Amino acid sequence: MESSSSKERSWFQHHFASPGQQLSAAKLGMWLFLAQEVLFFSGIFVAYGIYRTHHPEAFSIGSHLLDWKLGGLNTVVLLFSSLTAALAVRSSRIGDTRATSRYLLLTIICACIFLVVKYFEYSAKFSHGLLPGKFFDPHDAGDLPYHVRSFFGIYFVATGVHGLHVLIGIGYFIFLLVRNNQGRFSPAYNTPIDMGALYWHLVDLIWIYLFPLLYLID
Amino acid sequence: MAHEEVSVRNYVVVFSVLLVLTALTVAVYQVHLGAWNLVVAVIIATMKAALVVVVFMHMAHEARFNALVFLGSLLFAGIFLAYTLNDTERRMEVDEYHGALVDPETGDWAYGVAEQLSAIADRESGARTEEAREADLETLEGAAPAAGGAEELGADEERADDEEADAEEASDERDDKEE
């Protein structure tokens, strides 16, 4: 890998001793960023945990108001996008840039599907008055216990912040797609795709936990 | 990279295992296990998460420290949850008043929960004035088109189909205090 001329090695940061050191530094930096994201979402899971143990019946009623079929669909969509992200990394490592672009595009499409499904879910909720905070007014849902509003508060914060992370992921993957089509990535240098895939897998991880905890409270 | 490339087939196999586990989660949801539902759901989710981390995120070929960092963050998130629960769940155990929301003897609520009480009172009496709800509907309709079919919703079935607001009872004005 060292033989490539300096133009191709424009990606190499000179304060590193070797490209290997640069990649392992990037990996460690990314894992630290993922650890920070885990703790960021831990705040939401703790709020969920506290309020679910305090008001189990309100949470189960609230969860029944959610449509778990859409949630399940979203889970499958995200798992598939995780697969395509991993395949994108694999193909860019073996140098098949066309396959990489295909997989990157697939990941972006799946992420958009996820957001569209989310949009329908939200609009269904809005029309039934199940909104966060003081707008919570389930006019045609009869006598809901008071703390169902806490459930929907946490539901909207959790899925909202997660949706924001999906949005950020889409932006980054579009950036990767453009760079890949410009031929910037090669088996010697595909760190950005690797990092993007790591981030995307974490977003999928968060949803893997959010889906059963929010949608499937019996 | 040092190790040989993982074949596409491996990834697809892992993906299908993840789908099976998702289906399993939904299946377990149908079965009523009481408190165990949460435990089982979390276990299955953790198995899926472990699969994604180890295979998709190449944790197996990573430097050991990266795994330590990730598990460390889970540990600290767990500590945060455990100690906070240790507090919120174990109030009123030494002195039944200390931390109680409702007075154990007289049953009246602690002070400072006016909005909550008025909301509960509204809900019990089902009384909400017509215009307040209309106003809310406009703001919502403007915000998002009402979903087409009548979503099956909430407690009683037959109530869901008369979507229009004619049958709602009137209720006293809810004072949505603007912060």
Added chain:
Amino acid sequence: MELSTYQLPAQLSTYAAEVDWLYYVIFWISVAFFVGIVGVMGYFVVRYRSKPGVRAKKTGHSNTLEVAWTVLPLILLIVLFHWGFQSYVRGSVAPSSSLDIRVRGAQWLWEFRHPNGMEELNEVTLPVGTPIRFIMSSGDVLHSFFVPDFRVKQDVVPGRYSTLWFEATKTGKVQAYCTEYCGAPEGATGNVGHSAMLATLNIVDEETYEKFLEKGPAAPEGLSEAEWGKELVEKSGCRTCHGVDGASQMPAPNFKGLYMREEKMTSGKTIVADENYIRESILQPQAKIVSGYENLLMPPYKFGEAQLDAIIAYIKELSQE
């Protein structure tokens, strides 16, 4: 301000001595550690000042020393934790026989309610020598009830009850503070808000307390009896049903012109609304009801004698205008 030692306020509750004892145990241990650390440091700095030609000795290391100054302080701290926790339990669990006083903290005032329903504002009269438990809740934001002389403190949380107990050992006035920040009114001058949210505990002996429960609190100084009556009427919510201007259509009898007016009772008899009738209608509203107001459910009010006289004086004054 009365101090028990240079550092600590007077010990006026059974629990205070215990806290002070542990405070001074930790204090003297800390002084010992501090003097030791700074002393040895000072000595080394002087003894080993750099002299020309004298080289610093190569640093050795000794695991025994390291283990020593890890384990010994640990043992010391665990003992302190144990004492602290034991005494904390004694200080936080009220004896079952304690007198329950309801306390409501609100932005910048304390309201106390005795078991017989009588209420006091920013001041509470309590018997000496009996354990007293405050059952507290806040009407708006976080407050905290702190009595330095009793060494007790407990946050007053809105939406939740919290408790605090003490047993006063001496009679006299004891100062209480709010120690959880609760803001201040915009632009108001002078001492307002969190730093003005003070309360005074009048610790009195047993009989004065019994007598007090009947008589009720005295008029706050600077207010005439009628003015105090007006304040009590407004504060206790009478105005929600009773008008005072003689005109408005309020559901309950109007106070203006009420005094010495002839009223026809549901029982058919007509009586004169004199002082006894008004006092009785406040304490047991259902005893005599003027015809036409049968369906009005007035809750019984608990006022001390002095407070009843003040309300009657206010109604008299309204009737004379």
Added chain:
Amino acid sequence: MSTHAESIGLADGTAADGAVHEENYLSAKGIASWLTTVDHKRIGIMYLIAVLLSFFAGGVFALLIRTELLFPGQTIMTADQYNQAFTLHGAIMVFLFIIPSIPAALGNFFLPIMIGAKDVAFPRLNLASLYIWCIGAVFSLVAIISGSVDTGWTFYTPYSSRASGAVLWMAMGIFILGFSSILTGVNFVTTVHKMRAKGLHWSRLPLFVWGMYATAVIQVLATPVLAITLLLLLVEKTTGLGIFDPALGGDPVLFQHFFWFYSHPAVYIMILPGMAIVSEIIAAFSRRKPFGYTYIALSSVAIALLGFLVWGHHMFTAGMSEYAVMVFSGLTMLVAIPSGVKVFNWIATLYKGSITLTTPMLYALSFIALFSIGGLTGIFLGTLSVDIFLHDTYFVVAHFHYVMVGGTVIAFIGGLHYWWSKMTGKVYSERYAKVAWALIFVGFNVTFLSQFVLGSRGMARRYFDYLDHFHTLHGFSSIGSYILGLGFVVLFFVLLHSLVKGEKAGPNPWNLAGYEWLTTSPPDAHNFATEFVAERGPYDYHLLDENIDEAAAKA
């Protein structure tokens, strides 16, 4: 590249006379070279200036508070203005000054040099962290100007969730400042792991690097919880979510759990860098390897990890369950042990050393004394029954000022003096710097020793006015704060004077053994003229002294 021969290997201690126009990191001129730099040294300098400005702003609010409390009753401002003053003093000092101060300013500058690297792992991320800090500072400035942020730096709900809109701006500002801290943390952990020069295995790392590493671990793992707490507060203020506001079914004690889960590790983000600098200075001016090097290094990491278990001791009276109170008090006692180990090891380092009382050494010794008071009073507050009495009184104010000002700020100034010649290439005047130290030491102790007694006599915290029997002690405290303020002013003049008129400093003015003293001062744009290889430990003074003897013998 400079051809500074002696800067490699062992400096022989004489000032580098030869090089007149040698190239260094300050040579590139022009604003653009500063604003778009990725050189960790320049970013460190820019952070230093930004951090000192916020320290000045926070200090002004502190003097306003103390002037208000000089006399009972209203002195210079109304009650809600006073509340804004102490809130802004707290928020600026904590979020804008003390958390980024040592890690981002001195840490950015010296961490790469002390591990022999050319730069931090992610230089662009480092610059991004500085810009994010600036954006956060602008948001906080908007909050300060636009109106009444009077919730205290802790933003306790339900007061903060019902307070005015300005709290929104301040919460967003601190939310953004949190990310700047996270990026610095990620950068430092990766740098220490991946960028160490050859021969620099973990047991040869300077203790400053250990301290920065432990701080960075906390910054990465704790700051996101502050971000989610402020995000939930913002969402609750705008949509009435009802997680923290009891009127809507929330639990205000839950907010305190969220807030202190970050804020207690944050106080270790503040003190660990201070300890890191003191380890360096004590070892340098006793000309010895620190006693129990591994114990000091591991106690930094122990503090970082244990720091996550003890946040409940801020909430003993908040209405927590008795079980949680017991657990937190027990664990708090554990976290006091590593701090003690460090102090004892520093003193053992002085034993049989050859001690020179330069200004940085004075600051390091006063750190040991003042931090010991801060630490020991922490034991008062960790013991349950005494904490119930002392919580939220001036005793707590004095405790954390002894740890934060007596600890971190004194160590920060000590570090500033210690590395001043290396950073700026100029020498400050020792005599006036010692005058400034004396003023600061006296002023600080007068201000806060009196507050210990105020607190133990029952004076509550955040009081705009006080009863008359507290007047004399408040008077002492206010006068002390003026002396402290004067001390800081004198200090900054001494340093500014040295910039303008100070004479040129050699690479190793005190003839020390640390790796940063091997390069020129100010250092080369890439830290070392050639590839740095660590042949000896950072504290091998005996090797250094032997070389000096040989050089003297040869000459």
